């Protein structure tokens with residue numbers, strides 16, 4: 767399996783590199799030129815393609831021949847960074863490749879997610895302030911996912927809960943809609959978010975799904991299992 771990781775130098779990306787290497791996958795890592803040093807510890811085990819992740823030529827080169835593409839969708843700036851990245855992956859990835867994208871619970875595929883008033887208020891406030899400062903454009907991450915949902919490619923959009931650091935607890939559990947009882951704890955270890963992304967590459971049941979994930983050891987996941 768040859769896997770391209772777009773955004774490989776970030777926290778989520780570095781965990782995904784680790785999980786892919788431990789499975790024996792060949793890894794092509796895309797990251798900003800100024801962040802290449804963050805991958806020094808694995809430099810001799812992966813191919814690094816430096817460049818902005820919304821640069822279409824960078825993505826075209828990196829995804830060529832890859833069986834899977836793991837994309838960290840981040841809405842930096844207000845120049846369409848997320849949607850540019852997603853569009854380049856959709857345009858240039860191999861036709862049969864598994865395409866896995868990361869985002870948060872705020873993305874909804876079918877509009878049937880049930881959010882708390884607090885969640886909606888926080889999202890609106892953070893989104894407004896970040897856009898005003900031209901720092902982050904959450905709407906562009908929404909647009910990126912809308913483009914993914916509209917294709918018939920073999921995609922999965924993994925929607926992360928609130929994240930925390932710590933050792934792996936195991937593969938997160940998931941549900942189709944935020945608001946479902948299993949997700950109430952709203953906490954996942956970042957290392958396990960990455961584990962789910964890598965797992966999705968080989969789980970055909972997740973094709974054209976947008977799983978909302980939560981840690982498998984959280985209270986809500988355990989209550990759901992009856993353990």
Ligand SMILES: NC(=O)c1ccc[n+]([C@@H]2O[C@H](COP(=O)([O-])OP(=O)(O)OC[C@H]3O[C@@H](n4cnc5c(N)ncnc54)[C@H](OP(=O)(O)O)[C@@H]3O)[C@@H](O)[C@H]2O)c1
Pocket residue numbers: 772773774775776777778779797798800801804838839840842868869870871925926927928929956
């Ligand atoms: N943080 C959360 O609580 C949370 C919750 C749910 C879902 N998620 C999702 O998880 C994914 C990763 O989130 P994360 O918080 O763990 O972040 P992360 O893995 O640290 O990723 C941040 C990425 O953004 C890049 N980046 C940073 N500043 C940038 C800039 N100015 N311009 C362009 N790229 C820049 C980083 O690259 P460099 O290495 O080059 O800096 C890195 O690849 C995202 O899809 C997010 O929506 C996050």
